[in-house]
Amino acid sequence: MNFWRFLLKMDRRIIFVLVGLAVATPLVVPLNLPVRVTEPVRRLYRAINEIPSNSKPVIISVDYDPSTVPELRPMTLAVLRHCFRRKIPVIVITMLPAGAGLARDAMETVASEFPGSSYGKDFVYMGYKPGASLVMVGIGQDFQGTYPADGFGKPSAELDILKGLHNYDDIAMVLDFTGSSIYESWIMFAYQKYGCKVGAGVTAVMASDAYPYLNTGQLVGLLGGLSGAAEYEQLINWPGNATIGMDAQSVVHILIIVLILLGNIAYFVTRKKHGAAQVAGQGQKGSS
Amino acid sequence: MSFAGARLLHISLCVLAGSLVLCGQALCQSAPPDTPPSPATDLVVKDTPDDDGGSVTLSWSLSADDKGGAKDVLSYEIRRSKSPDGPFTTIKKVLKGTSSTTDEKKVENNVDYYYQVVTKDASSETPSAVAGPVRAHVQWFNLGRLNTLLITILYTALLLYFISRAKKGEKLFVRRIAGLDALDEAVGCAPEMGKPALYVPGISTISDVATIASVNILSGVARTVADYDTRLIVPNFDPIVMTVAQEVVREGYMAAGKPEAYREEDVFYVTSSQFPFVAAVDGIMVRERPATNLFIGMFFAESLILAETGASTGAIQIAGTDAIAQLPFFIAACDYTLIGEELYAASAYLSRAPLLLGSLKGQDWMKMFLIGCIFIGLVTLNVGFAGFKSLFDLPLTIFR
């Protein structure tokens, strides 16, 4: 079997090994490729930058489960760091039961990096509430009625950050990080029904779905996958796991492109030979 | 004047000047806390539109000291009274930078209310002029959705018209949908190979229209499978979908006249967690090696993992979803894919029931209408004529 035929019938496990190597090598030997910021990411950054410090809080909805942690946690941390640095109060919530531990973990990680910040005043964790759309409508009607206590059971009335907070009027923006279509519900309820700005961070797989909402202004900005997170890290000048992961992503993308190109060359070469052989075969038949 | 006298005078003047400067500084430092912030102005109160009453909307111009003013405004307090002369009670507090809010705190309908917005800083406050009276009312129709209602009526009328035409026996043409044509053939492979067929109805709830469409297709598949005496495995992500799927598959076997062949344990619940579900279904595909895999319903990031595992087992695969982001994956890894609305058309296509076919026709006409609107809008706006666009505001303008 010649090379091109082998390539066409290549065992997919060989591709898996190549992808594994392409991911692992840049993590061991970093290429440090510079990250350039795209417009959807810059728009989210600008929108958060325009929120006055020590004023209205933002809601950060951590709506992902353990499976998408590697992709979505870096962007959650980057946006949280931006908010903490700008002294924008942060309310962390989650609509998924499996997101509760992850939301708390992200909040505590960033809070520990800002020793001046205090729980209940600068940030708060409201925990998980079932019935996502009901919760979103509930926030619009009465925040403290929807969340009578924080995620640790402390009454909301005792938390400084929630004093004077009634509904979306008192929220600067909702930021949703998700691997599902839950951001569409935030658009539907928080933005369409109550006029609150909504920004989103989604997995790369879901990013192309969110573009129509970005163009219509229903989303103020969009972070798509690890590259979105890396760009945000670049903007806040705080390189993290996303920036490190981008080298690996670059190499894997190039590997896939090379594989596709080789696959196509193999397809055309073998087709040409096959066609020539067929013509020759027909000729032979004709002559016999 | 002697030198000593001149020196004394100089020292005295210095002391006096220094005292004046210090006094001036002290005055400057102590003056602001005593000066209250500028008030919020232009307070407008009105009944919140398009609601079921019990709500008043307030809007005002920010205090001159909010954002970059000389004073640091901290918040605005909303006060309410039933009389313009008070007493005013505090209803809520909103943060600086806020210029509108709604009062929904025990607002009685058809009662006069007066409002005041009080600008507050750390030590003092300034009330705005009193605004009112205002009454909250119940609105029996949400005028903001008038356009939606008109288009809903138009669409419903179109659907009903074509359904009635179909009822009268008119033949309606439906284009070929390859994925659905292949369904019988794909399911028919299973008995030939002595293997089961696998049907995954997506990973969403029954309230998702894609899941309902999937259940409709499952009904037909169950019937075919029963005809061929094949096993049908249906792993479920949602318990409610599972109960519906059990019912539908049982009915399918009954319709085929083989109720005894139905095995309830083949239509089962796995987990409501995305990737554990994928692991379980992948396991089934690798162990049971179904001849046919059908992935029909709502799918997310797991679509490619399912479809690729299925492809590696050599099964014939048909997918169908309205999750746009997952379509490319299914197209790449499956033999046939139902794209978006083809999924909803499936039950009409498969059953050829005139009523269902009629609705497809109505759907197409509505689509033509929308394409027409988009095209005319595009052309007229590009030639600088906004008349067509403003047509859509007309009903709102008239009825407001």
Added chain:
Amino acid sequence: MRRQVPLVICFVAGVLMLAQSFVPPLNWFYTNALAWARIISCIAVFIGLISLVRLHATKVRRRAADWKFSIITLLALLYMMLAGLLTRYGVFVKLHGQCVPGSMGDKIVTGFQNAFNFQDIFLNIQIPVQATMFSLLAFYIASAAFRAFRARTFEATLLLVAATIVMLGRVPVGHYIWGVPQATAWILDVPNTAAKRGIMIGIGLGMTSTALKIMLGIERTYLGIKD
């Protein structure tokens, strides 16, 4: 009767749900429907649980193929339930308090406490396992792309070129190639968005039509009812 009652309930609920969108005083119906959906979905978990236990218990009883995996499933289910309940109600903390610190009893309780700590299991088993499942996508995308992206026709070639540009444009290395970032942004913003909107409009119409058919009882297969 068995057929009519569900259809009537469906029609009334559908009409009310549609009406509440236009008639504000009917908003209570929407809020209540959402609350009921929440209650039903919580109860449905038990139905799922029964199905799961029954399926695997039957497999074990009948010694069906791979029945040993079913035992693992049932044990894992029990383990996580215990861990959740014990952590939630602080049973170990209470037990711990009754033991003499440093005694054998104390060691046993602490050992159990560690083994049944829900958050630990979640962070150290569930997160890595699920993240690994998700990361399989990278491998599968590579193999699927290699197999499927062939320039067989003009459309397929177009798709191939667009995919290559977007793949390059989404990673830092693409920014070194002239025109790629701009072309990526254009592809995502213009043709991608236009096509998505087209499909979305079609899906929206299909959904509305299906909803109407369900309300009117024309579409009733989901109830297990055939014409």
